[in-house]
Amino acid sequence: MKLPELLAPAGNLEKLKIAVHYGADAVYLSGKRYGLRSYAGNFTLSEMEEGIRFAREHQVKVYVAVNIIAHNDDLVDLPDYLSSLSDLRVDGLIISDPGIVSKARQIVPHLPLHLSTQLSTSNWCSAQFWQQQGISRINLSRELSCHDIALIKQRVPVEIEIFIHGAMCISYSGRCLLSNYLTNRDPNKGECSHPCRWQYALMEEKRPNEYFPITEDEYGSYVFNSKDLCLIEYIPEIVASGIDALKIEGRMKGIHYVAGVTRVYRHALDCYGENPEKYQFQTKWLEELKKLSHRDYTTGFYLGSPSSESFNYTTSEYIRTHEFVGVVREILPLPGERSSSNSEKLIKIQVRNKVIQGEQVEFINKNLNSYHTRLDEITNEAGEMVQVAQPGQEIVIRTNLPIGANDILRREKI
Template identity: 45%
Template sequence: MQKTLKKPELLAPAGNLEKLKFAIHYGADAVYIGGKQFGLRSNAGNFTFDEMREGVAFAEKYGSKVYVATNIIAHNENLDGAQEYYKNLYDAGIHAVIVADPALIQACREGAPDLEVHISTQASIANWKTAEFWKNEGIPRVVLAREVSVEEIREIKEKVDVEIEAFIHGAMCISYSGRCVLSNHMTARDANRGGCAQSCRWKYDLFENGVNDDTEVSDESDEMYTMSSQDLSMVEHLPDLIEAGVDSLKIEGRMKSIHYVATVVNVYRKIIDTYFEDPENYQLDQAWIDEIWKAAQRNLTTAFYYNEPTHKDQLYGKPERLPKYDFAGLVLEYDKETQMATIQQRNNFGVGDEVEFFGPNFFHFKQTITELYDEKGEPIDRAKHAMMITKVKVDQPVEYLNMMRKQK
């Protein structure tokens, strides 16, 4: 094992300003966001320039960075205004942009020559010669294709002095790093310009010879077929990527909830910090695995990191029943004298419910709600109204922005 390992950056998704703040509060070293143009998540909240400035100011207060994804594959009509857009990103304080298209790299260099450029996973970088090409073009960081193995990463780092960013958790595209036209064909929404309808995740019947033959292979008792992958998770194998030299460990999910972002970031932050406390004696904690499953929406796989994926890594047949958790409330305040927490309701909860509180640094405890009051201090049985302010008697001290969840 290398003796002088560099602690990697933990990079989290942020679909809007609230998610950005939660990602950083729960331990992200950097976040990546989308603006109103040139990004692949057109349905995410996405940021105005004013929101970017606020996000950058918040991040820098915690020593974190903000990157903007401008990773579409551009057509001619997409190029108008690109130079000005990058200048505005630079003026907003953005630390780097993630780009796939050479035309947009050029636009960035012309509009904001001091703005750092990272090459997106959309560029499908899967070998050291390609990484070397971008290094020679003055690019400091490349985001690898999801199709590379741990051994290939190790070789790239040995042969090229370039920063490597690699995905550790989240959804996998069934096509080669997003190069897909299913969505275009079926919905006229361009997957490579931010409009993916996720057609691979739809359910399909199987037919003998295509559209002109109505001989159906499957029957009503069969599980319908999808073309979808399980989600990536490296929670059990993170030291392998650290020791291979990955500089930035990336979580997918700009469209996910703040509960998902906080939970996943919290787990990987704990793993990274625990590993670097004593690499030689690092041991995986089952509690980290259990915690990841509280945010998981699909079965999990290590994808291409160790072997070529098989049918076992696909979402096929009846899905396993994963435990489902509701983000029930957000802690706004805590009174240590009364042991009462002020909680903003995010999902229905009430007296008699078993809930779990959690927060940064892998803080957790479970309890049953025994006392619940509305904002005026009147006792109530349930918090039924969205975003209502409540008071809850808690068994242990809690802090601002701790979360409360309950199993469905």
């Protein structure tokens, strides 16, 4: 049975390596120009080269987003950029502008072209049109049910990709000018400031600073505030419909999120692939996804039109039950005099959020295991005791837990 490709976001080189380590079949990223998510960090060409080399070593594909809605000025440097991507031997381009599709077909005709969700492909006739324009894969509109998706897949010989997890846009992906008008940040260039999620009130012009509430209820008026998509409970249906690729949203999210989401979907897909008859959804997968920063979960349009349950009416804040503390960089040998026959070792951790000696923490790894421990003794690399470690600092702890490089360290929020 062919499992769909699991496609993870790579906002920068570190996130790419984490996505690969945690089980992605492919990653998507963008350069400093031409890709949405302007604030994701993104890649210089030399970082892209390193990322592609690393991904190749692990048999993982790399797709590059060139998916802005291009203006005339954007076309000037485009041919050189496309040629550079071709030289780097990327596995495909993610495009949404028909002009860029046409340029890519002229300049880099050998590169597979994937249509971005920005084009909101919502019916088989549109899918057929794009397939005839040389598109090899379509990331369908998020606003489709499982029946619509299956019908498109049946009728059009093109690879179909859907979003499986992550934030939802309340308009058809980015076709909204709220952010342009209110903050001068263009969603179609990846700069959305999410004003759809702000809390609004009404002010009469002759009564400045007197706000009349326009509440849904006493908590506020988050009228456009969608929950986040999560389809972890529908893996069998998704695989059965023949979808070719499952995309995790979130190039701007941190490595705790990238690792946490990728490992859960990897595990669920592999469980299904090993034995579809015996496959059972495990509640711990959803519990794990709830430990990552999110805004409550919904199935979006997948089961039909979303109900009022798909929106948050009380807050637009992220739910954060756990806090990212750091990432394991290296396993170090024990110094000679401290060697022992048990499995004790030293692990070097790069700290991302302040951590204090004596704190309870949890290590998570790509196999969906987690290990709880107390940081009784923290030292620096020179072996000196550290009471409080700050972001960016590298610390060393001694442990006999089966911890490896790239494991993520986190703690429960109190």
